[in-house]
Amino acid sequence: MSRILLIIVAVALFCSPVLAKMPAEKDGCGTQECSACHSLSLEEANKLLSFAGVTVKSVKPAPARGLFEVLFEKAGGVGLVFVDFAKKHLVQGMVIDLQTREPVAAHDKELPKPKQFTGVDPAQIPVKHAFTIGNPKGSKKLYVFTDPDCPFCRTLHGELLKLEKLMPDLAIHIMLYPLRQLHPQAYDKARVVLATKNRKNLDLAFDGKELPKLKGDAGAAAVDAVITFAQEQGINSTPTILLPDGKPYQGQRDAKSLQIILAQ
Template structure:
């Protein structure tokens, strides 16, 4: 079984470090966000220690301010892989994936992908299998926002028989148990196991040998997908991240040429 042994960022204790000390605040009581770096610092060396990069032969390539106030953006590499994670100024929390401005969803043309490149034979279908509109979702069973999106998908398919969601399992490297969970879900092609994963229930061990997960990982990387959830709309637009049901329906029902 092949796994991507990138940095295991899921160690919550890595962010409860004794060196932080004092009261955890993302911002000082006074002053502007423009001066955040005057009172908050994070060196590459400190970031590497927080993420335990040395244990996984990884490097912190860059530490910079993120588009969101109070959060550092870290560029991490291991071998030929490069990915982005975020750490808050208090150095207690990690955010995976990328931030997307809500205004960009409506104002900016989303990237399009070739739907023909995405096989759906082994996808887990939520909704009407004969639905005219197919939305492809790349999911990680240990991704909190995937779980939130999962509940919104249920709302959509409950009232729209013309929309179906095709789930492709894409375990991220920062979730060490996600690979086997994804494999178990794919082996049984089970929407129930997907539900169980998102509600924190223990899944059975995989009961088959399949290269589906590795193929999904390779495909996602080729499509430029680096985080979850990631949705590919019926017109091929790639929509990263979580969206509530009403907002998602508005985007699905407004295709771009």
């Protein structure tokens, strides 16, 4: 769901007033190479993205006019973002070719292909690093990979609170999986929740409210373990709901719908 939202944001940017004010073709930005009018150096790109703690490796024209495609490196991995010609907006997500309906990027060959997630053996899920709500000893299990700063996750969290009341024999394992490139503050929020194991802090995190401050790296090992597991399995979006058999749930994400599928 997060990736779909990013695509929508990207489309919105293409139609933004900033791009609308760019020179028309007759003004010299039409059939010419865009580099004749616009440029973004590695030094500039690194300054623009310094807030994210990344190292820009290369900058190329994006497949869609009006954007630069920026390849960066962080913590041993690589990622891709787009910067508009005005150097005022950053877009995270994919550029979709409306003819082929496929993602396109000049850096495709440099980026690892995401693994398709089809499910996992529930016994492999690191539930010791979960925050479990509902009945920890319940005979039914639900696994939710979720990010406290993801808007879809926040909506789902409210439904999970309803679900635990509807199903007293259900253990809901909250696997905190912060998508740091999208939500830079989510990692520390996840750390606080897992370090304190305080239900109030869990709910505060998903309510977008302030959490207590931690000293040192408390909770980091647990969060890192969940992130590593999710990435190795190909779980690349939040929220991802896994049923008791470890298969991803694709239905409506409201408490009643989840109750029905879990009761089957």
